Amino acid sequence: MDFNDEIINIIEQFEYDIYVVNRDAHYKCVCVDYNNGDAIPSCDKCLGTGYKIKIKKIKGVGQWTGIPNAAPSAGRFSDDTSKGRRYYTRAKYNIKEEDIIVDNLEPFIIMSEKMFKSFSGEDVYRLALGYELKNDSHAFIANFRKIVGV
Numbered sequence: 043m044d045f046n047d048e049i050i051n052i053i054e055q056f057e058y059d060i061y062v063v064n065r066d067a068h069y070k071c072v073c074v075d076y077n078n079g080d081a082i083p084s085c086d087k088c089l090g091t092g093y094k095i096k097i098k099k100i101k102g103v104g105q106w107t108g109i110p111n112a113a114p115s116a117g118r119f120s121d122d123t124s125k126g127r128r129y130y131t132r133a134k135y136n137i138k139e140e141d142i143i144v145d146n147l148e149p150f151i152i153m154s155e156k157m158f159k160s161f162s163g164e165d166v167y168r169l170a171l172g173y174e175l176k177n178d179s180h181a182f183i184a185n186f187r188k189i190v191g192v
């Protein structure tokens with residue numbers, strides 16, 4: 043059994059339901075200010091992301107982790123007290139940078155993600171690193187609950 047198989051075993055054993063909010067970077071939301079490019083945090087169409095979104099229920103294994111200091115874009119969404127969370131998911135789920143994972147009604151903005159491949163080059167699993175979404179997370183979660191019905 044190689045290392046990838048062990049990770050897949052862990053994912054299969056411990057994965058639980060989470061949501062991923064995928065942003066479609068091709069379509070800006072109507073709430074985006076054309077002068078400064080900012081979205082309205084309380085927007086219930088884009089959840090404050092500024093883009094068209096799709097919300098999917100997926101499965102993953104989450105684990106608390108530290109936040110690396112060199113996190114250039116984290117300040118837009120988070121602050122010094124934000125916690126980090128690592129997610130291991132099966133390869134079939136689509137998670138990109140700046141998508142948002144909602145885990146037990148807590149939002150985490152994805153700052154990096156990496157697909158791990160087998161020796162023969164097939165996608166096996168993905169590791170995504172998220173930071174606790176601090177700024178305007180209340181408006182985000184309220185709108186999220188309205189859309190998803192949870």
Ligand SMILES: [Zn+2]
Nearest residue numbers: 071073085088
């Ligand atoms: Zn919007």
